[in-house]
């Protein structure tokens with residue numbers, strides 16, 4: 535693409551991970567001329583939107599304000615499935631387990647009660663799940679039928695494809711170097727030359743600090759590791775009785791989650807916390823050490839004793855705010871620059887809702903959601 539000959543775009547979207555792909559799609563659907571720029575060729579394994587699967591929970595321990603957003607996302611994922619002809623969301627349900635005094639479990643129960651979300655108490659020792667999980671006997675085990683998991687790379691690829699089908703253009707392996715206000719709107723300097731647009735939406739994942747220095751003090755980055763374990767006994771496959779799960783072990787204060795074996799590549803397991811901060815995403819150590827594997831191996835041995843050996847592990851990145859709420863706002867020093875960031879390890883499920891919110895923000899339309907806690911000013 536020869537950028538020098540290109541016209542003024544309505545909107546440039548920086549970043550084609552889950553959030554940028556969704557934002558491009560909803561902007562293109564609204565009739566905007568869109569150019570999406572990514573420094574890699576998404577979907578790719580360098581940022582935050584890779585690793586085969588992402589959980590979708592509805593009873594939301596992180597706050598009830600997210601429930602309407604996740605329900606909107608379920609509707610939009612289903613619409614995207616219809617348009618693409620691909621399965622993106624598997625509504626398998628999600629299992630939650632933790633001790634009765636676990637604050638996480640209490641938040642899940644409270645959210646379900648206040649938001650009228652079905653949540654069933656189940657007995658892990660009874661059919662059909664007997665023998666799959668081995669939580670302590672006095673733990674609470676709950677099942678949420680509305681939840682499930684998303685096919686990560688397929689979701690990104692399909693949102694990008696559908697955005698292009700609606701006229702968006704895509705410039706890959708191109709880094710955005712600088713963004714400035716200009717007479718016509720926004721002047722964007724890239725590694726392939728300059729581009730101009732009326733508006734820009736920055737969805738740069740863990741590289742957001744490079745483009746928006748003001749966010750450097752509001753977000754931190756964490757190195758995460760996802761692991762896959764062999765399903766030797768063929769009891770942990772998708773479509774069977776083993777369900778995606780979240781476990782909160784209060785004694786070790788650890789959360790871990792899993793998704794059934796989808797395609798023979800293993801059961802995905804990860805632990806969730808905000809440890810292992812990195813200064814910059816380009817400095818992340820991608821080699822896997824025993825420090826990355828020992829704790830999760832131990833959790834798997836305790837809670838899922840029928841699981842086979844760990845077969846592979848892969849790194850990924852969180853971009854987190856102090857209170858784990860997202861940042862969705864216009865940038866104060868620009869009239870027409872917007873940012874979607876700080877997804878804090880729980881943003882993927884919301885991607886189409888965020889895409890719709892950012893598209894409405896650019897178009898000046900009122901959002902259906904109260905965005906107060908997602909404003910820059912809400913993050914110190």
Ligand SMILES: Cc1cc2nc3c(=O)[nH]c(=O)nc-3n(C[C@H](O)[C@H](O)[C@H](O)COP(=O)(O)OP(=O)(O)OC[C@H]3O[C@@H](n4cnc5c(N)ncnc54)[C@H](O)[C@@H]3O)c2cc1C
Nearest residue numbers: 549551552553573581582583589710739850877881882883
């Ligand atoms: C291990 C792990 C498990 C998770 N589990 C869940 C889960 O179960 N459920 C859930 O909902 N969420 C989960 N999340 C969170 C979710 O995956 C992220 O919130 C989401 O993927 C963030 O997407 P993004 O588009 O903001 O970032 P990214 O996917 O990182 O995309 C940013 C893009 O911007 C591009 N870019 C950056 N800078 C530039 C530049 N200067 N020029 C051009 N391009 C640029 C990058 O190349 C990249 O493609 C998890 C995250 C991790 C790491």
